Amino acid sequence: MSPVAKKSVNPLSPKERIKVPRQLMPEQPADERNKNFTEVNLGYSPELARQEALRCLECAKPTCTDNCPVGVKVKEFVELIVVGDFLGAAAKIREDNVLPAVTGRVCPQEDHCEGKCLLSKKVKPLGIGYLERFVADYELRMGTHVIPDIAPTGKKVAIVGSGPSGLTVAGDLIQKGHKVRVFEALHELGGVLIYGIPEFRLPKQIIREQLDYMREMGVEFETDVVVGRTITIDELMQEEGYDAVYIGTGAGLPQFMGIPGEHFNGVYSANEFLTRINLMKAYKFPTYDEPMVELHGKDVAVIGGGNTALDAIRSALRLGARKAYVIYRRSDAEMPARAEEVHHARQEGIDFQMLTAPTEFLSDGKGWLTAARCVRMELGEPDASGRRRPTPIKGSEFDLPLSVAIMAIGTTANPIVQSTTPGLGTDKRGYIQADSETQRTTRPGVFAGGDIVTGAATVILAMGAGRRAASSIHDYLTNGQW
Amino acid sequence: MFKIIHAQFIAPGIKRFVLEAPRIARKQKAGQFVILRIYEEGERIPVTIENSDPERGTISIVVQSAGKTTHLLNSLNTGDQILDVVGPLGKPSEIEKLGTVVVVGGGVGTAMAYPSAAAFKRAGNRVISIVGARTKELVILEQELRGVSDALMITTDDGSYADKGFVTDKLRQLIQNGTRIDLVLAIGPIVMMRAVAELTRKENIRTVVSLNPVMIDGTGMCGGCRVLIDNKSEFACVDGPEFDAHKVNFEVLVQRNGMYRDAEQKSLADYQLAQQAHSTRNEEHCAIAQRSER
Ligand SMILES: Cc1cc2nc3c(=O)[nH]c(=O)nc-3n(C[C@H](O)[C@H](O)[C@H](O)COP(=O)(O)OP(=O)(O)OC[C@H]3O[C@@H](n4cnc5c(N)ncnc54)[C@H](O)[C@@H]3O)c2cc1C
Ligand SMILES: Cc1cc2nc3c(=O)[nH]c(=O)nc-3n(C[C@H](O)[C@H](O)[C@H](O)COP(=O)(O)OP(=O)(O)OC[C@H]3O[C@@H](n4cnc5c(N)ncnc54)[C@H](O)[C@@H]3O)c2cc1C
Ligand code: SF4
Ligand code: SF4
Ligand code: FES
Numbered sequence: 001m002s003p004v005a006k007k008s009v010n011p012l013s014p015k016e017r018i019k020v021p022r023q024l025m026p027e028q029p030a031d032e033r034n035k036n037f038t039e040v041n042l043g044y045s046p047e048l049a050r051q052e053a054l055r056c057l058e059c060a061k062p063t064c065t066d067n068c069p070v071g072v073k074v075k076e077f078v079e080l081i082v083v084g085d086f087l088g089a090a091a092k093i094r095e096d097n098v099l100p101a102v103t104g105r106v107c108p109q110e111d112h113c114e115g116k117c118l119l120s121k122k123v124k125p126l127g128i129g130y131l132e133r134f135v136a137d138y139e140l141r142m143g144t145h146v147i148p149d150i151a152p153t154g155k156k157v158a159i160v161g162s163g164p165s166g167l168t169v170a171g172d173l174i175q176k177g178h179k180v181r182v183f184e185a186l187h188e189l190g191g192v193l194i195y196g197i198p199e200f201r202l203p204k205q206i207i208r209e210q211l212d213y214m215r216e217m218g219v220e221f222e223t224d225v226v227v228g229r230t231i232t233i234d235e236l237m238q239e240e241g242y243d244a245v246y247i248g249t250g251a252g253l254p255q256f257m258g259i260p261g262e263h264f265n266g267v268y269s270a271n272e273f274l275t276r277i278n279l280m281k282a283y284k285f286p287t288y289d290e291p292m293v294e295l296h297g298k299d300v301a302v303i304g305g306g307n308t309a310l311d312a313i314r315s316a317l318r319l320g321a322r323k324a325y326v327i328y329r330r331s332d333a334e335m336p337a338r339a340e341e342v343h344h345a346r347q348e349g350i351d352f353q354m355l356t357a358p359t360e361f362l363s364d365g366k367g368w369l370t371a372a373r374c375v376r377m378e379l380g381e382p383d384a385s386g387r388r389r390p391t392p393i394k395g396s397e398f399d400l401p402l403s404v405a406i407m408a409i410g411t412t413a414n415p416i417v418q419s420t421t422p423g424l425g426t427d428k429r430g431y432i433q434a435d436s437e438t439q440r441t442t443r444p445g446v447f448a449g450g451d452i453v454t455g456a457a458t459v460i461l462a463m464g465a466g467r468r469a470a471s472s473i474h475d476y477l478t479n480g481q482w
Numbered sequence: 483m484f485k486i487i488h489a490q491f492i493a494p495g496i497k498r499f500v501l502e503a504p505r506i507a508r509k510q511k512a513g514q515f516v517i518l519r520i521y522e523e524g525e526r527i528p529v530t531i532e533n534s535d536p537e538r539g540t541i542s543i544v545v546q547s548a549g550k551t552t553h554l555l556n557s558l559n560t561g562d563q564i565l566d567v568v569g570p571l572g573k574p575s576e577i578e579k580l581g582t583v584v585v586v587g588g589g590v591g592t593a594m595a596y597p598s599a600a601a602f603k604r605a606g607n608r609v610i611s612i613v614g615a616r617t618k619e620l621v622i623l624e625q626e627l628r629g630v631s632d633a634l635m636i637t638t639d640d641g642s643y644a645d646k647g648f649v650t651d652k653l654r655q656l657i658q659n660g661t662r663i664d665l666v667l668a669i670g671p672i673v674m675m676r677a678v679a680e681l682t683r684k685e686n687i688r689t690v691v692s693l694n695p696v697m698i699d700g701t702g703m704c705g706g707c708r709v710l711i712d713n714k715s716e717f718a719c720v721d722g723p724e725f726d727a728h729k730v731n732f733e734v735l736v737q738r739n740g741m742y743r744d745a746e747q748k749s750l751a752d753y754q755l756a757q758q759a760h761s762t763r764n765e766e767h768c769a770i771a772q773r774s775e776r
Contacts, residue, residue, distance in 0.1 A: 185701050187519055187526075187566040224568040226701055230505050252703040256715055263715065263734050265741045269705035275698055280525060286752060289525040289551060290698075291745030367737035414702060416720070 009083050012054055022124040023052040030347035034317050037199045037283070040344055041105070044134040046086070052127050053081035059118050064128060067116040069464035070096045074113060074128055081131060090139035093132060098171040099164060099463065101140060101206045102193060104133025106307075107460045108338045140209055147216055153177040155477045158242040160227045160417060163191025164459045165450030166248035167210070168466030169473070170219045176474050181220040181242075183227050188279060191250055193459070195279040196271070196308065198315050201341075204278075228420035237445060244445045244473050247432060248466065251451035252414040256407055257303070261361025266293060266369030270302065270312040270408035277315050296320035299401055301372060303327050303358055304408030305335040310345050312406045317348060324350050325400065329357040329377050329390045355379070355390065359397070361405060371399045411456050421446070431455055439469035444482045447473055484518075484567040487540055489560050493622050495547040496590060497556045498532070504539030506531070506569050512597035513575030513692065513724055516543065517700040519566040520554055527551050528697045528719070530594040531570060544593035544622070550749040571700040572723050575690075577601045580664040582608045584656065585631075586649050586678055588670020589615060592623050594692060595669040600630040602667075608632045610661075612652045614674065618643035650677045663687050668727065672736055679727035689727035693718050695738060710734045 010017070026042040027033070033040050044052065056078045064074040072093055080089035093100045109115070109129040117125035155178045159166045162184040170180045188194050190207045215221070225231065227249075236242045254269035256262050273292075276282040280290035300321040302313040305328035317324040326345070328335060331354050335342060346352070358372040376396035379388035413430035425433040425442035432448040434441050439449045449465025451457055476482065488500040506516060515530045534541040547553045558564070575598040583602045587595035592613050603609045611631040615621045616639045628634050635652045636644035645652075649670075656663065666689040668678040675691040682689040695707045695718050702720040709718050710731035716722065 185568065186699060187568075224566050225505065226568060226571065229570060230509060230568070252701070253717075254703070254705040256705070256708075258715075263708065263710055263738065265738060272698065272704035272706040275704050280698065281523075285745060286749055288523045289749060291525075291742040291749070293741070367734070367740075416701065 008058055009079055010054060010056070010058065014057055017055050017057060018119070018123055020051065020055045022055070022127055023048045023130075025127070025130055027344075030344075030349070033200065034314075034348040037315075037318055039203055040200050041133075043137055044130055046084075046134075046138075049081055049086075049131060049134040050084065052131060053078045055119065056082075056126050057118055063116040063118060064113040064126070068096075068113045069458075069460045070467055072096045072100075072113070072132070074126075077135065078126070078128075078131060081135065086135050086138045087142065089135040093135065096467075097132075097460075097463065098168055099210060099459075100132050101136035101210070102164065102202065103460050103463070104129050104131075104136055105202055106197060106338070106458075108458060110339050112460065140206070148175055150175060150177040152179065153477065155179065155243045156181070156241060157473060157477070158183060158236045158240070158245045159248065160233075160245065161185075161191060161248040161250060161450075161452075162189040162221065163248055163250050163450060163462060164193060165250075165462035165466040166191070166246065167214070168463040169246045169248065169447075169449075169470045171214055171217070172467060172470030173473060174214070174217045174219050176470075178474070178477060179220075180218070181222060183225040183231075184221065184223045185226040186279065187223050189221055189223065191248075195275045196311065198274065198278055198311050200314070200318070201311065226416060228416035233417065233421045233424075233443075233446060243477055244447065246439075246466075246469055246473065247417055247441070247446065247448040247452060248450045248462070249414050249417055249452045251411045251431075251456045253412045254407065255410045255412055257358070257409060259358060259360050261363060261369070262407070264361050264363045264369040265367050266402075266404045267361060268404065268406050270304070270308045270406050271411070273312050273406050274308070274315065277319075283315075283319055293404060295404065297322045298403035299323040299325075300404040300406070301325035301327050301353075301400065301402050302406040302408050304410070305330065305337060306408060306410075307337045307341060309406075309408035310337045310341045310350075312408055313350055314345055314348060316404065316406070317350065321404075325353050325402075326350055327353045327356050327358060327372070327374065327400075329355065330387065331355055331379060334387050353400070357390070357392070358405070359392075362399065369402060369405060371401045372405055373397060373399050411451075413452060413455070417452075429455065434465075437468060438472040439465055440472065440482075445476070483563045483565060486558055486560055486562045486564065489558060489562070491556075492544065493620050495556065496544060496593075496620070496622055498542055498544045498593075499555075499558075500540050500542045501564065501567060502539060503541050503567050503569075504536075506567065507534040507539050507541050508536045510534040510541060510570040511574035512577060512601040514570035514572050515700075515723065516541070516567050516569035517571060517697065518555075518564055518568075520551065520558070521565055524554075524565070525551055526566070526698055526700070528571070528694075528700060530597075530692075532593050532596060544590060546590035549746045550753040553750065553753060568700065571719055573721070575601060575667070575724055577605050579606045582610065582662055582664050584610045584612065584653065584663050584666045585627075586612045586653065586666060586668040586670070586674075587614070587623075587627075588649060588668075588674040589620065590622070591668075591670030591674070591692075592621075592627070595667060596623050596626055596630075598667055598669075599627060603630040607664075610656065611635070612637070612649045614638070614649035614670070615643075616640065648677070649674060650681055653678060653681060657681075657685055657687075665690065666727075667691075667724075672732055672739070675727065675730075676732040679730065679732070683728050690724050691727040691730060692723045693725060693730065693735060694723070695735060696741065709738075 077092040114125040281288040282292035300316040360373040377390035383389040450462035585599040707718040712729040
């Protein structure tokens with residue numbers, strides 16, 4: 001790179017750029033979309049994308065890139081949009097991010113790239129997520145992707161789990177010439193992207209196209225294999241000849257609160273609720289065989305304030321719920337969900353009961369849920385997480401009538417692989433120990449990353465771990481040193 | 483895709499399948515199950531592995547027609563394919579040498595109890611098996627169980643075969659006769675398991691039951707299979723399916739298994755209507771034909 005700044009392709013002066021307003025994302029009207037599963041955001045047109053791209057200040061030290069967990073070269077891809085080279089822009093993103101159509105939609109941009117965009121000091125940050133999504137969708141529509149021609153190395157890598165983390169490792173390693181096989185416990189590939197995040201936020205077709213592309217590149221997939229049960233890590237390495245293994249099994253196990261009545265009919269974990277809808281298509285019963293409780297005209301609440309909680313309750317609303325509540329024990333400021341989702345949920349008519357927590361579920365005496373007994377909270381001193389600790393307000397108890405309650409209060413480590421792999425180190429909470437740079441575990445040849453190492457986090461963090469792992473797996477396979 | 487190597491009705495509405503599933507066959511232990519999905523629109527249902535042959539790479543399952551999915555499964559034949567079969571899931575039965583083990587099987591539960599009975603026998607226990615069925619035709623696996631049991635007792639609800647009565651009558655007799663029982667393993671309908679648990683609780687006999695809540699993934703991910711054990715939630719697919727019978731809250735199990743009853747009945751009714759309309763092949767006729775061959 002030349003030390004002399006090259007001439008900008010952007011015709012606007014910095015002052016003019018700041019005056020261009022952030023281009024709004026076209027979306028389905030709230031009172032229509034809350035009745036269907038079609039995507040909420042409709043995507044930029046090429047004109048809108050170019051207009052938005054013009055706002056970038058082309059910073060000398062782009063803090064946006066520094067704050068992207070995989071270091072997407074934002075300034076460079078945005079420049080390519082300005083000149084209308086959308087495919088070039090997509091290729092530029094792909095150098096660092098194999099799933100741009102996904103991350104453009106689901107990254108909490110306000111915590112990463114956009115949160116540190118220089119523009120945000122004065123005006124709204126650049127719509128980096130929207131632009132990323134635009135070029136990725138453009139590329140998918142054009143159907144042009146190059147299948148690189150790579151000489152095989154003769155090495156074999158097994159990947160456990162087909163979530164964003166495992167898929168990133170697979171995508172990177174196949175391009176280095178290694179043979180890659182992904183083992184997935186469920187009958188569909190994609191992890192949370194398939195069974196968790198609903199169609200109206202992340203159309204499943206996008207994941208399928210990505211998977212097809214990976215298949216074309218030579219990645220092999222085997223579903224219906226629970227590693228640890230169907231075959232162990234040791235068997236993969238010793239009997240099936242894998243030279244290295246990557247574990248990306250996610251943080252799958254739902255937590256419950258341990259309050260009375262959680263076993264009543266009508267109380268679900270968010271995982272079960274979303275799995276029935278997304279993976280098993282229960283909302284298409286009886287075309288699909290998997291049933292779920294009838295939600296039409298029913299009052300439904302989700303307990304929790306993360307993306308999972310919002311996905312669950314917005315799905316319930318789309319399935320005909322009369323009232324749809326979010327019950328969250330802290331305040332707006334602490335809600336971990338993506339800002340855009342909270343905004344969309346409010347528009348759609350979700351009723352947010354903040355600073356509120358259930359203490360007990362009540363039933364009709366025949367085992368069916370009828371209400372949640374709740375208590376209002378106030379925020380006290382900061383707790384270990386640095387957030388102010390909610391404490392119940394005496395005498396504020398009330399009963400909220402409900403037919404369905406969905407628990408979305410977090411997940412714990414999925415233990416199946418750890419408990420069947422001798423010598424694989426775990427932390428206090430049961431997550432796999434892995435080096436934060438190389439993603440190496442305590443077992444030679446075995447790497448791990450994503451939610452199974454960090455605990456429930458984000459798609460892009462899981463992909464970042466996958467990226468680091470792929471590079472260190474490649475080193476290990478090349479020089480044989482541990 | 484998993485190929486059906488062999489399929490045959492062993493009683494009216496109860497069919498045994500031998501499936502090609504080499505990875506599962508190699509790992510299966512008594513007490514474990516698979517989850518299967520027949521076709522794209524299908525639900526995932528758990529079924530116990532009756533037997534496995536690691537050499538041939540096959541497993542066998544025994545399925546009783548209950549609702550739509552099991553009816554559909556039981557309409558499949560040798561050579562057909564099943565879309566997904568995953569396993570072996572769940573903790574294996576804890577097999578040790580204890581002395582005398584009484585294995586109680588009710589209905590299709592007999593097929594689920596059989597692999598554990600065989601394993602207890604191999605471990606050097608005296609195995610007493612008690613099999614209960616509604617009526618003569620529904621007594622299954624008699625020969626197989628006889629082969630692994632020191633004694634086999636059979637009851638039918640209507641007295642059409644062996645002794646009239648319930649499995650608990652036989653168990654009570656054993657206890658009254660002063661038989662030393664070190665462990666009871668009971669697998670069958672919830673009412674039967676609960677009755678066994680009540681009986682042995684009074685006698686302080688260690689008792690294990692295999693629970694059958696509704697499941698989806700079978701890997702601990704959804705929490706739908708939670709059962710109340712000692713007043714705490716446990717996930718039957720990973721913490722079970724076998725639990726200490728005296729700690730199980732059977733009432734909650736019955737309640738949760740009834741959660742989708744309306745939808746299930748609608749599914750089955752729609753399916754049967756469609757079958758009648760087409761009336762391609764009639765399972766009952768097949769079963770009757772097979773019975774008269776015996
Ligand atoms: C409802 C929901 C909404 C979310 N929304 C967002 C969002 O908007 N933005 C965001 O950034 N993040 C979001 N997240 C978080 C994000 O999805 C996760 O952090 C991310 O998917 C983690 O990726 P992963 O590859 O580590 O694991 P996962 O995506 O969990 O994938 C793990 C895979 O491994 C499989 N597996 C598990 N055990 C085994 C085994 N023993 N053998 C074989 N396979 C196994 C699982 O079936 C699964 O397919 C959301 C999460 C949920 C649940
Ligand atoms: C660990 C385990 C092992 C089992 N082993 C066997 C076996 O070896 N042979 C056999 O015939 N049956 C077995 N079952 C029961 C079998 O899974 C159910 O009969 C089957 O799911 C019913 O599906 P259906 O659509 O035919 O009936 P439905 O009409 O859906 O339901 C009939 C009954 O089955 C129960 N059921 C429904 N869906 C499920 C589900 N997804 N998971 C569990 N139960 C469900 C319901 O409580 C209902 O009362 C087992 C169940 C479990 C949990
Ligand atoms: S991957 Fe996510 S964090 Fe990185 S630039 Fe794209 S949207 Fe921003
Ligand atoms: S920080 Fe914002 S303005 Fe600066 S280069 Fe990045 S996107 Fe452009
Ligand atoms: S079946 Fe989903 S957790 Fe057990």
